[in-house]
Amino acid sequence: MSHFIAEPKQGVPFVSVQAMAKLINTLGIENVLVSLTKTLKHDFARWHEFDKSPRYAAHSPDGVIELMPVSDGKMFSCKYVNGHPKNTFKELQTVAAFGILSDVDSGYPAMISEMCLLTALRTAATSALVATYLAPKNSTTLTLIGNGAQSEFQALAFKAVLGITHIRLYDIDEAASQKAFNNLNNKGLTVTICESVEEAIKGAHIITTCTADKTNATILTNDMIPQGVHINAIGGDCPGKTELDSALLERANVFVEYEPQTRVEGEIQQMSRCFAVTEFHKVINKQHLGRTSEKELTIFDGVGFASEDFSALVYIREQLIKSGEYEILDLITQQGDPRNLFSVLEIPHKDKENAA
Amino acid sequence: MSHFIAEPKQGVPFVSVQAMAKLINTLGIENVLVSLTKTLKHDFARWHEFDKSPRYAAHSPDGVIELMPVSDGKMFSCKYVNGHPKNTFKELQTVAAFGILSDVDSGYPAMISEMCLLTALRTAATSALVATYLAPKNSTTLTLIGNGAQSEFQALAFKAVLGITHIRLYDIDEAASQKAFNNLNNKGLTVTICESVEEAIKGAHIITTCTADKTNATILTNDMIPQGVHINAIGGDCPGKTELDSALLERANVFVEYEPQTRVEGEIQQMSRCFAVTEFHKVINKQHLGRTSEKELTIFDGVGFASEDFSALVYIREQLIKSGEYEILDLITQQGDPRNLFSVLEIPHKDKENAA
Known part of the structure; x- marks a missing residue:
């Protein structure tokens, strides 16, 4: 279970926009960009280890919704990202992205993160690399x-x-x-x-x-x-x-x-x-x-390319491990007996747990 | 923007495991199953409206991680789901799923939901239908x-x-x-x-x-x-x-x-x-x-099939609209000028907003 920050049964670590902004400011954006460049270089150097495919794209008249999955056999990542140039007229972002990183051995999500800011960082770091x-x-x-x-x-x-x-x-x-x-x-x-x-x-x-x-x-x-x-x-x-x-x-x-x-x-x-x-x-x-x-x-x-998002998500996960500061999402059921999914409906409802 | 519950700029409605369990218990599981069957029937009847593709599957020795995207041209859905039979030995679920529903016109996520319980419900409702x-x-x-x-x-x-x-x-x-x-x-x-x-x-x-x-x-x-x-x-x-x-x-x-x-x-x-x-x-x-x-x-x-998850997510979204009760995830940046993404780093950090 070394791929996990929290034990998977505790929930899915979540990086909100606010948390990402705070993390970048705490570390310093230029330090983040330099570190990301190193992570990207490391992952481009082991290119053959990645299971690669062109992204899935659902085109519509005003834009595109894309899924960008990739795996190195240990971790799997997927970015959801749109591209809607006309969104600017509605004061919406043209790109609204988020990503998931998961553990290939168990299939469990190991982190969900905003990727509006993170995509901008990884794109710039890739250009610089x-x-x-x-x-x-x-x-x-x-x-x-x-x-x-x-x-x-x-x-x-x-x-x-x-x-x-x-x-x-x-x-x-x-x-x-x-x-x-x-x-x-x-x-x-x-x-x-x-x-x-x-x-x-x-x-x-x-x-x-x-x-x-x-x-x-x-x-x-x-x-x-x-x-x-x-x-x-x-x-x-x-x-x-x-x-x-x-x-x-x-x-x-x-x-x-x-x-x-x-x-x-x-x-x-x-x-x-x-x-x-x-x-x-x-x-x-x-x-x-x-x-x-x-x-x-x-x-x-x-x-x-998807491997760049993989690198960026892995880098952010490392920062969460170092800081120990992250929210937890109650996204996956946690009943003791996996076959007893039905029991989740019969457990008294408690408030969402937060690790802070 | 009629596809949205909250205005998209307010954040992404989120249905946790606890929230899903509460919703099912409030409505009554048999009522939910009957309603889901109706939604599934409605969507199977308009089969030709869906942009369909076989799911993306990343296989590994112990299991599979899958992405199941589909769109009817108005909404787009994608389920992340794994299948890891040996997870039971670690007291983990064999299936740990979550889903996203988004608005095709803007590309914005309109809801993120647990789908461990929801997949079980939609599978049973599909069988019954x-x-x-x-x-x-x-x-x-x-x-x-x-x-x-x-x-x-x-x-x-x-x-x-x-x-x-x-x-x-x-x-x-x-x-x-x-x-x-x-x-x-x-x-x-x-x-x-x-x-x-x-x-x-x-x-x-x-x-x-x-x-x-x-x-x-x-x-x-x-x-x-x-x-x-x-x-x-x-x-x-x-x-x-x-x-x-x-x-x-x-x-x-x-x-x-x-x-x-x-x-x-x-x-x-x-x-x-x-x-x-x-x-x-x-x-x-x-x-x-x-x-x-x-x-x-x-x-x-x-x-x-992905359209069944689409139907289930649309059904849950309708319930959120009716109840008005849902959490909000701070997943997408919200700066006033979409081109000024950088400004997100310069805004004072406030606590995560919750609509309850």
């Missing part, structure tokens, strides 16, 4: 095209993991850039709001594209981008949604997380099935060189 | 082979929905039969513990097989079973697990929930791919006659 292998050496300037919910997490991950000092912001909605600027104020970064994509990418070593349109857009065209930069393209993450000019992909050395999923969801959905890409775990495991020269254009076509 | 179409007329005697967690729920569903008066129990472990006997005492049924399968099926109109072995067993052999009975075979529900003699299936008119899933998991995994079966929704929708004579042997090869 990939960039440590693919970005030009001594990168100092990061351009963020699209300044929505992910942008501050990107900026801080690149600062903490790669030593980025300058952030250049661009969004078609200036209010989004101003929001990011305000949030990044006093975080030890030099932040500039730009008025066009062309202006924003001036002097950039790394360019993150993370826009919200659910269409095939061309945020970056081929002629805009000089050789030598690293593009972290994370906004195109579902069928029919891309951000990059196909000519740019042709010129570049393109890296992906899990090829079967990225072929359907990523920038490379524009390309033929034989367009060559490299799965990132091969770079970590030295089966592929990664960036080979300062003149090379590299692209990370990141769509988000 | 199917039997109203397939069991011989005026059935009064139900035999339960395998007296584990599901048995009392079966007995009460068949009593409430079909008017069954006599229950005959058999289990290889007599303690299980004694447990079921004790639980069914004073429930208005005549209950008999039997010492063999042969004794138990004497005079039975309906035979439910629900044993726990994860092997290809032959609980019922061909020679044991007279014509005219209805077999409700619900224990064989994963690859490599069956309960019936293949000769019995050859003789019978066999009904299933969702053929692509049952071919892999059900009794019919023993049979060739061209062995004829009928999906049950066709009987409800009068596209198939169901039982055609008193001499016919009918078999329901029930493995449990």
Whole structure:
């Protein structure tokens, strides 16, 4: 039962939004991002141990609901996540995610956690991890095209993991850039709001594209981008949604997380099935060189893979173990004789137990 | 937003084990089973409206973890459920399930619920619903082979929905039969513990097989079973697990929930791919006659399908609306500007809100 925090019979440890925010603030967001990057690296290095499948996606006119299960044979994780761009008009989140981590030996849930914040952290940490292998050496300037919910997490991950000092912001909605600027104020970064994509990418070593349109857009065209930069393209993450000019992909050395999923969801959905890409775990495991020269254009076509959520949930579970502070959900029946499920109806009702 | 109980921004309604037990006891378990049967019938009748897929299953040496997603285009549901027969040796449940119901338009979770009790209820209600179409007329005697967690729920569903008066129990472990006997005492049924399968099926109109072995067993052999009975075979529900003699299936008119899933998991995994079966929704929708004579042997090869969990979750949600009593989980971030996720980290932490 070493996979458990509490004994499974005591209930399911639960990490609410408030608890997650408190945990991140207590540890310090940059420390969390650095630690997450290490956990992600550890898990990408043992890529072959994961039972992988493309995510399950239920598409509807306004969005998508996805399930992202994965297992390493000891633990199983699954993230529930939606993507509904029009939710912003209702003042709802475009992404409302939560995750479960469970013990493969017993099948019991070992933790349920919010994953709105955690997904933002793991996406930023994955981007930063990939960039440590693919970005030009001594990168100092990061351009963020699209300044929505992910942008501050990107900026801080690149600062903490790669030593980025300058952030250049661009969004078609200036209010989004101003929001990011305000949030990044006093975080030890030099932040500039730009008025066009062309202006924003001036002097950039790394360019993150993370826009919200659910269409095939061309945020970056081929002629805009000089050789030598690293593009972290994370906004195109579902069928029919891309951000990059196909000519740019042709010129570049393109890296992906899990090829079967990225072929359907990523920038490379524009390309033929034989367009060559490299799965990132091969770079970590030295089966592929990664960036080979300062003149090379590299692209990370990141769509988000289930193993990254697994890594993030495992990391959070470790923090719960260290702190000993967590809520418990009364989610699984606890009668002494497993065959006597019916007895649960006959036990006097007591108040929900909380471990604090 | 009519799909929601609370406004989605207020958090996710949560039904704990204790809350579910209280709800069932308040409404009365037989009333719940009858109502669930009606909801199931309504949803089987609109079978074509559901976006269906076989469940996702992660198998391990000791069990399986499954995800069962389904959507009718308005609501989406997914059940997390394991099956670990050896858990009984650790005093853990063999099945530890929970479910989510969400709103397709926004992707937001509209309810999270325990599904240990709820799965038992929906399985029993599905069995009873199917039997109203397939069991011989005026059935009064139900035999339960395998007296584990599901048995009392079966007995009460068949009593409430079909008017069954006599229950005959058999289990290889007599303690299980004694447990079921004790639980069914004073429930208005005549209950008999039997010492063999042969004794138990004497005079039975309906035979439910629900044993726990994860092997290809032959609980019922061909020679044991007279014509005219209805077999409700619900224990064989994963690859490599069956309960019936293949000769019995050859003789019978066999009904299933969702053929692509049952071919892999059900009794019919023993049979060739061209062995004829009928999906049950066709009987409800009068596209198939169901039982055609008193001499016919009918078999329901029930493995449990995602739409049944959907029906059960929708039913529970309706009860929450009526009662107005439910907990709220702080699972989704609630900042005013969806793009300002980062601000969640800067809001002073307040205690978890509860609506009671």
